[in-house]
Amino acid sequence: MPAPPLWLRWLPAFYVAMVLAIEPITPVEWPVSFLLIALPLIAAYAHGPAVVAAVAVFALAFEGVLAGTPCCAGRSVGYLWDRHYVANYFCTSLVGVLGTLLAVHRIRRERALATVRSVAETAQRVLLRPTPGRLGRISLDTLYLSAAAEARIGGDLYEAVPTAYGVRLLVGDVRGKGLVAVETAATMLGAFREAAHDEPELSGLARRLERSMSRHAAELPGSEAAERFVTAVFAEVPDHEEVVRIVNCGHPPPLLVGGGQCRELHASDPAPPINLFALAGDGYRVDVVPFCPGDLLLLYTDGVTETRDAAGEFYPLVDRVRSWTAPLQPRELLDRLHADLLAYSGGHLDDDIAALAACRLADETDD
Known part of the structure; x- marks a missing residue:
């Protein structure tokens, strides 16, 4: 089964780096940490279910760090348990579960495709x-x-x-x-x-x-x-x-x-x-x-x-x-x-x- 391209495997890290770069410069009314909801789905394109689940846990923890840090975007207080952030944690957990299931399905399809290709190559050697x-x-x-x-x-x-x-x-x-x-x-x-x-x-x-x-x-x-x-x-x-x-x-x-x-x-x-x-x-x-x-x-x-x-x-x-x-x-x-x-x-x-x-x-x- 061919490995995903290198850039696709590193895409979750680039995505996190982008969030880190723009979070400190955005107003508190625009919490960029909400973008981390998509992180498990991005990881599911190139990684297995265990990695996707770990990325989901990381996204949850990272969202909590960003929400509870007063220094980000000039905040005087943290928003760790603000209702909007709690909804963010819930959505990230749900997307993490879906991303894990997507990774399982993707790996099964890739293995099935590899088997089909192997059978096709064998048939081609017999026919042609x-x-x-x-x-x-x-x-x-x-x-x-x-x-x-x-x-x-x-x-x-x-x-x-x-x-x-x-x-x-x-x-x-x-x-x-x-x-x-x-x-x-x-x-x-x-x-x-x-x-x-x-x-x-x-x-x-x-x-x-x-x-x-x-x-x-x-x-x-x-x-x-x-x-x-x-x-x-x-x-x-x-x-x-x-x-x-x-x-x-x-x-x-x-x-x-x-x-x-x-x-x-x-x-x-x-x-x-x-x-x-x-x-x-x-x-x-x-x-x-x-x-x-x-x-x-x-x-x-x-x-x-x-x-x-x-x-x-x-x-x-x-x-x-x-x-x-x-x-x-x-x-x-x-x-x-x-x-x-x-x-x-x-x-x-x-x-x-x-x-x-x-x-x-x-x-x-x-x-």
């Missing part, structure tokens, strides 16, 4: 396994950014699998949020990891996943089944050809950087998202694009291009990447993309982002 830095003739890296700090996983997914047909890549985005999206992403990833080794054609792999997701959706009640679709892009980098094969199922187009150019690889015949193939049904078109040594392929979800700045403008991915003229390795590209997205959005992301970058190596002997 770390990819190796190199598979076959390509080097690759991944990036996953969650829009909410409390939710480490969502419906965005990625995977890279070395097969007899080359390295096969998948980036997808499940419609919706929450546990339904996570369950659908798990089903999609499980089907891909199995079918990627069995299907010789990339179009057959997409068709296989369509059948798997359709069967899974058919087991769900009512209209919920139709809502579980996944936009996805499949890519295949063969071991002995300088090409990349792509099947796009309603997903943002991959970005190819190489040869002094940066361009989007739009599908010649886009397919509908996975689990919506009944809306089209003419098969999956495989696009073949030259992929030379040093070229870099970026697969991403729409959280990248739908990131907005303060003026509401969408993130210009192609223009930004094109401006990074120096050749970049996958990790360098993703780190720069990460920093640029946060700067563009003012540090606030509205959607989860999953991206996978692959860079073809110059030859098979490179490390």
Whole structure:
């Protein structure tokens, strides 16, 4: 459980110092010691119930000292048992009890949140396994950014699998949020990891996943089944050809950087998202694009291009990447993309982002 910031832990002391500073200079009609009523609540933001209770007792004693000291604010007599001060003691005691209960509740919520985060991180490691830095003739890296700090996983997914047909890549985005999206992403990833080794054609792999997701959706009640679709892009980098094969199922187009150019690889015949193939049904078109040594392929979800700045403008991915003229390795590209997205959005992301970058190596002997 993370500790509260240092300034928040010291805030009660600063508050008492402020009261001490202004009490001697205020008229007796304006008893600043009444401000100490809030002290237990201030302490409850960063301290446990025992500390908050001790702060409440201190506030009561300090109020009595200030009320009973004639020298404060030019008083000739003390006001220790004046009815207004007695009401002040009562209010401070009540706020002290409430602050102690608030501290108990806050600590319980923080522990529950820490448990949820731990479970989410474990689930993410199971669903989105770390990819190796190199598979076959390509080097690759991944990036996953969650829009909410409390939710480490969502419906965005990625995977890279070395097969007899080359390295096969998948980036997808499940419609919706929450546990339904996570369950659908798990089903999609499980089907891909199995079918990627069995299907010789990339179009057959997409068709296989369509059948798997359709069967899974058919087991769900009512209209919920139709809502579980996944936009996805499949890519295949063969071991002995300088090409990349792509099947796009309603997903943002991959970005190819190489040869002094940066361009989007739009599908010649886009397919509908996975689990919506009944809306089209003419098969999956495989696009073949030259992929030379040093070229870099970026697969991403729409959280990248739908990131907005303060003026509401969408993130210009192609223009930004094109401006990074120096050749970049996958990790360098993703780190720069990460920093640029946060700067563009003012540090606030509205959607989860999953991206996978692959860079073809110059030859098979490179490390």
